[in-house]
Every structure is written in C-alpha cells, then in structure tokens.
Amino acid sequence: MTTENTTDLQTLEKPTVEREGTRPGVVFRPDVDIAERRDEFVVTADLPGVDEQHVQVKLEEGVLAIDGELATTPDAAWTPLYAEYRSGGYHREFRLTDAIDADRIQATMRDGVLTLHLPKTDRHRPRQIAVQGG
C-alpha cells in the first residue's frame, strides 16, 4: 500500500511538555483512546473527578489541548491511610492535521470521561467511485 498516512493522529502527539509555574499543583497525563471511523476521529479521555465546568478543550495553531481540574478535592481533615492514586489536574495535547474540520469538533463530558468527535474534512473522507461499464 502506498497510501499517504496524513490522517493518523497516533504519530502526531507531542511529547508531554513540562510547564512550570503556570499551573498550581501536579498535572497528570490522562489515559486516552483514539479511534478512527470513516468520517471522524473519536478521542476519549478518562478524567476522573472532573466535571464539564472544570474541563477545557482548546484548539490553537493546530494543537488540541485538553485540560482538566478536579471539581472537588479530598477533605483536608481526613487522614490518608492508604493510596493507590494521586489527585491532580490533567493535561494532554495532540497536533491535528488539516484532515480535521476544526469548526465542527464536538466535546461532551460525562461521569469523568471526555469524548471528542473530530470530523474529517470532506476531502479526507473515503469516497466510493462508481465504475461504469464501457
């Protein structure tokens, strides 16, 4: 196959960059799933503890950035006995190609999961060409 892989989001993720001083507290990289359908990409990110008021999805110069903050934090009066996870904010970014129609990106937040629908631009959708008999 000699297809040009211009629509592959996977290779386009930027390495996590340290951003000192701009955010209070610790920031973690959320787990994501990226799936490609015929006419869209779907990015799903686990952001436990974040509600729709504390999540920000920003597209700037072709970089899609996901930022989340916890809606509630553990009560300071509680004594931690045992911990398997740490709480903090979330940050992850992806570089998008021009294969995505930025104006039609949709985002929903439910039960701590952010779902982004990134529609492909018309010219990047697969097209069936009807072959006519001569």
Place this chain on the structure above:
Amino acid sequence: MAQYWLSSPWANDPWASFEQLRRAMDTFQNPTAAPRRTGAFPPVNLYETVDGYVLTAELPGLSAGDIDISIERNRVTVGGNRQVERPDDGSVHRAERASGQFRRSIELPAEVDADKAEATHRNGVLMLRVPKAEQHQPRKIAVKTR
C-alpha cells in the same frame, strides 16, 4: 508529599521496596514523573475520619447503577464491569483505557457499621463513607472533679 505511598499495609511484595525507592527518586527529580496510580483497577484511596472511613475509587465512565459494593465485617468489595466502547467500524489508534470486569476487596483497619454506609458516584469517582462499629468509636471520657 504523599509519604503514605511508602507505608501500604498491603505491601508484601519483596521487591516493593525497590519500586518504592525508584518511585521516590523519580518524584524527587521531577514531581510529575512519579506514577499517578498503581496498576490495579480501580485504584482506591482510603482515609480515616473522626468516626469512620472514607474510601474513594476512580471509576470513570461508570454510572452509579453499574457499581456493586458490599461490606462484610471490615472488608469492602467493589465490583462491576467497565465496558469501553471501541468502534467495530473503524480502526483503533490508541487504547489506554482499562476495559472489562473488575473486583477489588479492601480490608479496613477496624470493623464498620455497614448499615450506615453511604456511597456516592460523581464525575467518575466513587466515594464510600462508613462509620466505625460502635465498639471502635472514639469515646469521650468525662473528667470528674473530686
């Protein structure tokens, strides 16, 4: 910060201390390099309050009705099924989110009053609050003057 990582009462893995040291060094060099959580799903945190315990678990994507909690003496069991949707009409570029059945059993330091347990699930975080059993409750001793 977070010293309680180093004092898990369930750490019976002989190699755990090496892992803890490595983790501590990572944390020292770069606070965000430390792993956010352990591999178990769901990851749980346990807190003690004045009269009981608070157990939190990260279960993003599940709704309240999908989570089973049971308490027997001082053992809390959290179970359920997290079905992550992956399209069958396309390709998957990245699959980092855990999917499938899960069951965790956590022993609390003291017996609890299961009848008074309350659980909420908000924004993908389960919070179970349960008071200690009567005999473990703090008691106020009146001081008498003679």
